[in-house]
Amino acid sequence: xxxxxxxxxxxxxxxxxxxxxxxxxxxxxxxxxxxxxxxxxxxxxxxxxxxxxxxxxxxxxxxxxxxxxxxxxxxxxxxxxxxxxxxxxxxxxxxxxxxxxxxxxxxxxxxxxxxxxxxxxxxxxxxxxxxxxxxxxxxxxxxxxxxxx
Numbered sequence: 001x002x003x004x005x006x007x008x009x010x011x012x013x014x015x016x017x018x019x020x021x022x023x024x025x026x027x028x029x030x031x032x033x034x035x036x037x038x039x040x041x042x043x044x045x046x047x048x049x050x051x052x053x054x055x056x057x058x059x060x061x062x063x064x065x066x067x068x069x070x071x072x073x074x075x076x077x078x079x080x081x082x083x084x085x086x087x088x089x090x091x092x093x094x095x096x097x098x099x100x101x102x103x104x105x106x107x108x109x110x111x112x113x114x115x116x117x118x119x120x121x122x123x124x125x126x127x128x129x130x131x132x133x134x135x136x137x138x139x140x141x142x143x144x145x146x147x148x149x
């Protein structure tokens with residue numbers, strides 16, 4: 001099993017958030033928060049330090065995943081940000097600073113494989129397992145991990 005990560009879920013659809021939470025825990029990782037908006041991310045206590053944030057693009061409170069990504073990258077610079085979205089075409093070529101994207105609808109196996117890959121990259125870069133097809137990675141993440149080889 002991969003080394004457990006602390007994962008933040010930013011998703012405004014309660015059913016999807018609950019499904020992700022169960023999937024993450026069943027995969028051996030810890031959910032450090034499940035929130036629905038930028039405002040809720042900003043309100044997280046200082047003790048919360050995610051290593052991975054799974055972020056939807058369309059969020060509650062008039063916020064969006066791009067704003068959340070920018071906040072996470074500033075507050076927790078080492079954390080990886082992966083968008084979960086059905087609107088992959090709305091993500092710019094530079095991923096707006098995010099490290100990857102998983103398209104909705106996603107399969108449980110696809111998310112589990114992505115978590116394993118990302119966990120290896122967080123704790124022992126670069127990952128030894130092949131990148132799963134369920135996860136598209138940004139050029140800056142691939143470069144970051146290539147420099148570790």
